Amino acid sequence: MTRVFMKGCEAIAEAAVRAGCRFFAGYPITPQNEIPEYFARRLPEVNGTFVQGESEVASISMVYGAASAGIRAMTSSSSPGISLKSEGISYCAAARIPMVYSNISRGGPGVGAIQPAQMDYLQATKASGNGGFEMLVFAPSTVQEAVDMTYHAFDYADRDRNPVLILADGVIGAMMEPVVLPEMKSEEEVRSIQEAKRVWACVGHKLDYPNRAWIEPGHWQTSDMQRANEEAAALYKSWEKDVQVECYQTEDAQIVITAYGISARIAKSAVNLLRKEGIRAGLIRPITVHPFPYDAIASLDYSRVKAILDVEMSIPAQMLQDVQLAVKDRCPITTCLCSGGNIMGREMIIDAVKNLLK
């Protein structure tokens, strides 16, 4: 275990390499250029391959190819680039191909702002492409968490044969923090992970054709397509066990803040300051934003909780929709929002909580 001082983007890339990622393809976009740049330097050192794709569309297709050939593979982008990748993400989900990608998201629809934001929540958690597929989506609020999530994301992807998304933002990507890097997987481990996928990998098989590889992101027969969709739905249902959430100072809280990622980090320090003033504030932070920790919010004692304050770097609010589903009108919900590349201020949250208590 080594403790180093690293930028979020580079730490994500290093964590992936340590998890055995040996292929990365991506296309430049701020604020995540350090991810492809790091891979470009690092992957050749471990006999891995880096390709700068001609577009996000091509890059995700390259990852689809490499992952279908049994390699731990990753791509990364930021908001507008993620939209372009949705074609290939959907193909990976349909064909049940494990791969990991990160969205270091930025502000607004369209080309948006290059500064940090949380404008892609609904896309990330509800529909990252056509066809109603789902993915595990992890939302780090520190560089350390981004490292750990990326490292384990590859295991989840392989376990489920499904894509996994790390939903971060430009703050996490650009911020430098001390991190403990996970163990580097040995070459033997990396090889045995790859070897285990050989049965289904599209790399050539002996002519006993029932066992050859068919990577099928769709089916001609409607019955086959329905069966594939049913199998996927069963997988998504099994994720209840994978829900991760942090409940901070919620036991006696009168005002509960809901926030994820970098907003939650800022909200947490607001809670600490409010507590110093004797205000009973708490925080519920979804760590997996999909599956969403509805239970943690639903099981609050609503005879005590006066209001929920949803804090997001998104206008309009997006996670709010999930919070509303969990709260079910049992208490008022207000929002504290900023957007467009503006970073949430601690004072803004503190004022919003105090306003609710007036």
Add this chain to the structure above:
Amino acid sequence: MEQIYARTKAIQEDKVSGFCPGCMHGLVVKLIGEVLEEMDLVDKAACCLGIGCCGLQMDYMAYDNITSPHGRACAVATGIKRTNPDSLVFTYQGDGDFASIGLAESLSAANRGENISVIFINNGIYGMTGGQMAPTTLIGMKATTAPGGRKAEEHGYPMHMCEILNQLTAPVYLERTSCNTPANVIKTKKAIRKAFQNQLDKKGFSLVEIVTSCPTNWGLDALKSLEFLEEKMFPEFPLGVFRDR
């Protein structure tokens, strides 16, 4: 009795192809299978299928295949070949796939000199979706989305992929063939073999463009389609070797 001909083992025994009568996809797929078998490569083959009629072979061939997003076969092949250099990786794409929606992926893979083989089926039309205009549709040729026929002023001119790729430095082998006569079928088979051999020799990007017919969407019977190939398609898309390094 001596057996002088057998169906290639690269085609599953119990399957029939889903191609229309007179379509040349089935013939080309058979040639690929035969070449793979003769070169002892069926066990190593990874075929990146485009979207279109080319995808109809997926349930029918015996070698590994992956269905690529429409147009992205060369990018998918890049991912497989770069990580598994021992596999024989080839794409099988139509003209809409390779030359329209996938133009960026096709040109970029060729420009990088990816060590892959591309089998590109140019039938001058979108087959699978029912006869819409392709980048290779001839001037004056009718398509469901160009009901008055392709007009240069409105739609531009047919795209010549071998000639376009021949502007790039990296590709090693570019040949345009057809399957309208036994002699041309033999030439096509030789070209496919060469494209695969180049990959084994780690030479780089090879492309075989095969000018084929689509009787169904051309609205011609199989024999008339062969005449159309000779009279209309070949003057626009001259057969031959454009590059062989």
